[in-house]
Amino acid sequence: MPALKPTAFAGRITWLGLVPDRAASLRAEARTAVMARFSGVEGEDHAGLTRPSCSRVLAQHPRGTEIRNARQFSIVSAEELAEIAARMGVARFDPGWIGASMVVEGIPDFSFLPPSSRLQGPSGATLVIDMQNRPCHLPAKVIDSDAPGLGGAFKAAANGRRGVTAWVEREGMLALGDRLTLHVPDQRPWSHLAEARRG
DSSP: OEEEEEEEEEEEEEEEESSSOTTTTSSSESSSSSETTTETTTTOOSSSEEOOOOOOTTTTTOOOEEOOOOOSEEEEEEHHHHHHHHHHTOOOOOOGGGTTTTEEOOTTTGGOTTTTEEEETTTTTTEEEEOOOOOOTHHHHHHHHTTTGGGGGHHTTTTSSEEEEEEEEOOOOEEEEEEEEEEEEEOOOTTTTTHHHHH
């Protein structure tokens, strides 16, 4: 019996990008297509089967520990980016500002998709959602370079709207306009989640 249920929900890729040199800038450069390898986006500075641990996992690993890279893709929602733009007072939020890999349009409540859900493209390329991404202060400098004085507003505006991180389960090409079918785990939410998060 399948553990993942194909759903009627699907999104369309409206933007693709990659960060060629993270040391130089967090800004992602737009692409019309990207190759999803087992290590992540081909040519992306964040790619790799492993990565050094960061502040997000300090409760599990000392900073700089080599861990599995489940943050190969940073995927955001077109609808949620529009909400962020409105909250910040900008006409359009450039996904390159936050080093996004992909913008998807058409899947509601995107940042709250269940972990382990899959997004599958027409080439067979399949991305596994790790978890909701959390906004941080790092994009402020990039945003300020294009929209002076507004970078500091990003973190609050993006709370609950920063999209998800994902890793590559099956290699393949992803291109602008591709339809991504959503597959979700066949399980109810854990009944002790609220209690565990309080602890």
